[in-house]
Amino acid sequence: MGNIIAIVGRPNVGKSTLFNRLVGAREAIVDETAGVTRDRHYGKTDWNGREFSVIDTGGYINDSDDIFEEEIRKQVKLAIEESDLILFLVDVAEGITDTDREVSHMLRKVTNKKVLLVVNKVDNTQRYMEANEFYELGLGNYFAISSMNGSGTGDLLDAVVTGL
Numbered sequence: 001m002g003n004i005i006a007i008v009g010r011p012n013v014g015k016s017t018l019f020n021r022l023v024g025a026r027e028a029i030v031d032e033t034a035g036v037t038r039d040r041h042y043g044k045t046d047w048n049g050r051e052f053s054v055i056d057t058g059g060y061i062n063d064s065d066d067i068f069e070e071e072i073r074k075q076v077k078l079a080i081e082e083s084d085l086i087l088f089l090v091d092v093a094e095g096i097t098d099t100d101r102e103v104s105h106m107l108r109k110v111t112n113k114k115v116l117l118v119v120n121k122v123d124n125t126q127r128y129m130e131a132n133e134f135y136e137l138g139l140g141n142y143f144a145i146s147s148m149n150g151s152g153t154g155d156l157l158d159a160v161v162t163g164l
């Protein structure tokens with residue numbers, strides 16, 4: 001059993017905020033290797049006595065850039081190859097986008113490792129209700145979290161260490 005989890009998703013959904021919440025003040029390693037691996041952040045953390053590594057993918061993809069969809073595809077492929085569990089982060093404030101649908105399509109084909117759908121920015125009850133729309137992505141049940149205030153992240157981490 002491995003212990004690497006990757007956070008994937010389009011720009012601005014909150015990947016780095018979640019990464020920072022999980023890894024906290026511990027040292028994160030920035031991999032600036034040229035190509036698709038540039039700006040990936042790696043960090044170690046633990047939950048319930050279980051250690052694991054977290055990868056924040058797509059560090060500084062410019063979301064105004066036309067190539068960003070292709071970059072996300074590369075990041076997702078890489079995450080599928082090198083991680084043991086994938087957190088697919090989406091943003092309830094934005095709702096479902098075409099890129100979310102495309103990434104879902106890629107991730108639905110993954111059968112040999114766990115993929116957890118995580119709806120971020122669920123900061124309040126209103127957004128908790130709105131998160132329902134993400135069932136439409138066909139990835140099953142989701143975790144509703146706020147990376148900003150931390151709500152829901154305990155349940156998510158329970159599922160992560162169970163799935164590793």
Ligand code: GDP
Nearest residue numbers: 011012013014015016017120121122146147148
């Ligand atoms: P990334 O591009 O996916 O790494 O996204 P970032 O972590 O950089 O976050 C993008 C923006 O969303 C920032 O302004 C964050 O402060 C904000 N953000 C992240 N998580 C949350 C959250 O749970 N709630 C709200 N309201 N904003 C969030």
Ligand code: MG
Nearest residue numbers: 015016058059
């Ligand atoms: Mg980021």
